[in-house]
Amino acid sequence: MADLRHLRQDFPILDRTVNGKRLVYLDSAATTQKPRSVIEAIDHYYRTSNANVHRGAYTLSVEATEAYENARAKVADFIGATDSDELVFTRGTTTGINFVAYGWGLNHLTEGDRIVLTGMEHHSNIVPWQLVARHTGAELAYLPINEDYEVSLDDLDTVVNSRTKIVALSGMSNVTGAFGPVAAVSAAARSVGAITVVDAAQAVPHAPLDVALLGVDFLAFSGHKMLGPTGTGGLWGRRDRLEEMEPTEGGGEMISDVGLYESTWAPIPHKFEAGTPNIAGAVGLGAAVDYLSKVGMSEVRSHERALTKYGIEQLSAVPHLTIHGPADLDNRGGVISFQLADVHPHDIATILDQEGVAVRAGHHCAKPLMRSLGVPATARASFYLYNTPEDVDALVAALHHALELFGVS
């Protein structure tokens, strides 16, 4: 396992205790902890350069604009975008997907057109399409998951049919950890002239990714899931797609001219950034990307792969424990959902919390997937670069305690 243990000291929160125990944070799929460099970048911004960006002819505003646009360049570079105009700052993955749904979907879909999703999507990649389908008369169709928890490609050619205009899928499930078949699906989409939208909330933070090679049209991700501040994220889009997309928020900064009755838009990416942006957030996200780049995304991936291997092994040895997720480590990331006997996931979370172990319990904003799994909720442990095998051990020990409390043996 790539030993990244020395990184833990960069994360102040990992020093705290919970219920008298060392904090064992296993909920990075929900949001990640922040290294000192990110916290300090925000702090430094407010103490030295805070001003509104653009249209400012004074030093502070120039500094703030540079900090903001430099962050854009860094984040664009991090995902392999050669043109930083293709990177729109958003509040998170959810906002990014909604922008595409409303901004591109609304004016490209008509009655009877098809939007294809998969059976493992997060609500963020379902609800916006339902809303847009309702507005346009388009229909939704799903690529289901198979018994290996992977998106089934059996009916790819019939599901992605000639009426299909948009295919939207996750790069990695936040429930099962399964990678989405982005390459196969986007090829099918291209062959019928449809665009591909990737929900990369779990993909961008955990492995090297290069949008220039992916062959997709849009890709949305969240800054707060990759060491960055809350309220940040990015939407990458191919230049021509962004240019044919309508803005979904109107206001300052996104305009070229405003008349009483008509307005014209600024060039991309500003067209999609109405109003004062989350400047300190972007600066913090830039620092997060610096941190990740220094560690190296291949290191992050191999660390998590090894930790997932260890986690699956150890959890599989816990009696009455079932894991919902692919066995193939090359086809999954560091998210492990499980059931433990008849102990409800919320009870698991409460019991683990007493031992300082933080896991998430619930439907993980993926109710349709939960229905396929046949469970209303799971408990979920998810890893990041700061986790260690000892964290897995603490989890396993606490699960044994849960079995005891529930009198299961």
Added chain:
Amino acid sequence: MADLRHLRQDFPILDRTVNGKRLVYLDSAATTQKPRSVIEAIDHYYRTSNANVHRGAYTLSVEATEAYENARAKVADFIGATDSDELVFTRGTTTGINFVAYGWGLNHLTEGDRIVLTGMEHHSNIVPWQLVARHTGAELAYLPINEDYEVSLDDLDTVVNSRTKIVALSGMSNVTGAFGPVAAVSAAARSVGAITVVDAAQAVPHAPLDVALLGVDFLAFSGHKMLGPTGTGGLWGRRDRLEEMEPTEGGGEMISDVGLYESTWAPIPHKFEAGTPNIAGAVGLGAAVDYLSKVGMSEVRSHERALTKYGIEQLSAVPHLTIHGPADLDNRGGVISFQLADVHPHDIATILDQEGVAVRAGHHCAKPLMRSLGVPATARASFYLYNTPEDVDALVAALHHALELFGVS
């Protein structure tokens, strides 16, 4: 003048120099500086309690949820809302107005309906309505400004006619400082069954405000213009209006149930908060509101009123200087836009910057208003609680230098 000089030490950035001079920050209408308590609240959140909110059964997540929801209660209370469910966290005023335009406007407007705006609106309170008008076939109508830079009520009863469904106006212009006639206009709106939407970006930060007394339906404001973090804001709406409003972003947290083809929504305010919110931002905004409450909003207002009086007096004594804004101090806030001879506003900003004085130059995201004023751009000085008469003096001295450089006497 309410002497708030002692507050300056709470703002670390005010210690910095710009081009070798003391920073004289006169651009608070664009964004405000942050007191130490706000910067530290964000820092503290990330160091001790960072986790995703809601659906978390572990300690950290409960703490984060409490911090987030406590911030909501504080902000709601700050604007006089008795029911904190009526306060939706947004990214800023722009997002708030867009939510109302798309969420309420789209499903309440039909062809031929009217949306009434005023001649002194910010692009944020124009462009969303233009977009929604285009989608619905509604028309826009304007209450113009008069020679005192105030919204003219002469034709109120004919402009706000029986087809009017929405009236949207600013509580205070970010260009002229003029207060908007919210009471008169909302009464007219009510009498024809229209709703009133207030752009309170410049109103909430600078004077006491009580939504329970205002008699309006929606009110949007920005956290970053009231000492809070960038990327924060609030949309207040009357409960019944929020309930009849559609969500404009779909995703996690805002749902009650999600099926493959249909979903149902969570109760307000969560219905409007799709995805992971800007948790640290909300916490910082809560700290900002604590700070302002401690100072007292009446104090803030009287300090700014006195400073504006002094500013207008001193600026009026500068040769070749014209102020665009009402003379009546009871009808205006601490924003002073001006022209100086034939020195272009950008040149003014550049020259002032050499003296450490930060003012904004441009159209201030209010192009229609600039056209009424007959100028393409103005220079603008705007005040907040940390400004002093010495700041005005530094501004005036630098303006004299500008006249010299341009050889005007």
Added chain:
Amino acid sequence: MSLEELYREVILDHYRNPRRRDALAAPTAHAEGHNPLCGDEITIDVAVSDGTLTEIAVSGQGCSISQASASMMAEAVTGKTLEEVDTLTGQFKSMMGIGDGADPIDPERPGATLGDLEALQGVKKFPVRIKCADLGWTTLEEALSSD
């Protein structure tokens, strides 16, 4: 805060063997409750006649606390007058530290008024789980008010 105090045997028993699950032949009211924060669900049918809650059927899914609380509640309210149900609901909420406090209980001896339901008092020390314990009761209130 001890977990043993939370997961009392009687709670696990109600969780595993929930009472009053059988559908009613002739319900007079119905409500569905949902805890959006965790996803727990409770569905309630009641039959009320002459001011008395004569029968109740509970179904749902969720954590041990929400399901056990609803099950115990079902036992406790059957055969009671609506007024008694109302008082009991108030007393339960008092024990949880929520509600309007109009129906206080003796905090030293909750069992004296609440019987088996006393077992749920450990929940109070786990604030996130209070909503779980309360879900059945809130759903019952809704069913009775929709009547």
Added chain:
Amino acid sequence: MSLEELYREVILDHYRNPRRRDALAAPTAHAEGHNPLCGDEITIDVAVSDGTLTEIAVSGQGCSISQASASMMAEAVTGKTLEEVDTLTGQFKSMMGIGDGADPIDPERPGATLGDLEALQGVKKFPVRIKCADLGWTTLEEALSSD
């Protein structure tokens, strides 16, 4: 960074008395430039015949730098071949520290190649204003490429 270096007399003169404002009788190309960051605007008409920029008309509004730069540019390019205009544009951008550097100038003696335009070299020390100085040139490039 001295303001006196930025606001040279020749710049203020071009700002106040912009050259080549008269509309062209028969323009062969047209472009409108806009600096979204500050709102400055430049509109250009040109007449090109036999590879030579025979006439130009400039209008617009904005800061002294953008307007003076466009005015000086108009003077400088009139009567030049398109190739010469292209080289001059490259040299101007080199002086501003932008562009591809294909047309270098002697940094010690910019006036040797740029003449009056040399007065704009102070702009380089005010990074926000570089876009202002460049606006006219970019607009001219657009007009010529739309040809």
